[in-house]
Amino acid sequence: MTTDVQALAQTLARDRRFSDYDFWRAKNNLENAIHAIAGRNEPIPIDYLRWRAVVREVRHLRQEG
Structure with a gap:
């Protein structure tokens, strides 16, 4: 599931x-x-x-630039 979260977040x-x-x-x-x-x-x-994990990862990715 982690890879699904990361792929969707990216x-x-x-x-x-x-x-x-x-x-x-x-x-x-x-x-x-x-x-x-x-x-x-x-x-x-x-x-x-799951969606909370996705949104957290999206926000993290966007802050990194």
């Missing part, structure tokens, strides 16, 4: 149709959703965790 990081703000907003929305689900003691969907 593709998204190169796509200039998405701004840095779009990824920042996506990260915050995912973090808020995960926090709300965890607060209800419900299982966190693996897709949420």
Whole structure:
């Protein structure tokens, strides 16, 4: 799964149709959703965790330049 996350993150990081703000907003929305689900003691969907990893990697790649 790590290679899938990295490959998708690299593709998204190169796509200039998405701004840095779009990824920042996506990260915050995912973090808020995960926090709300965890607060209800419900299982966190693996897709949420996967997308959070992708968005974090995209932001890291874009900061590196």
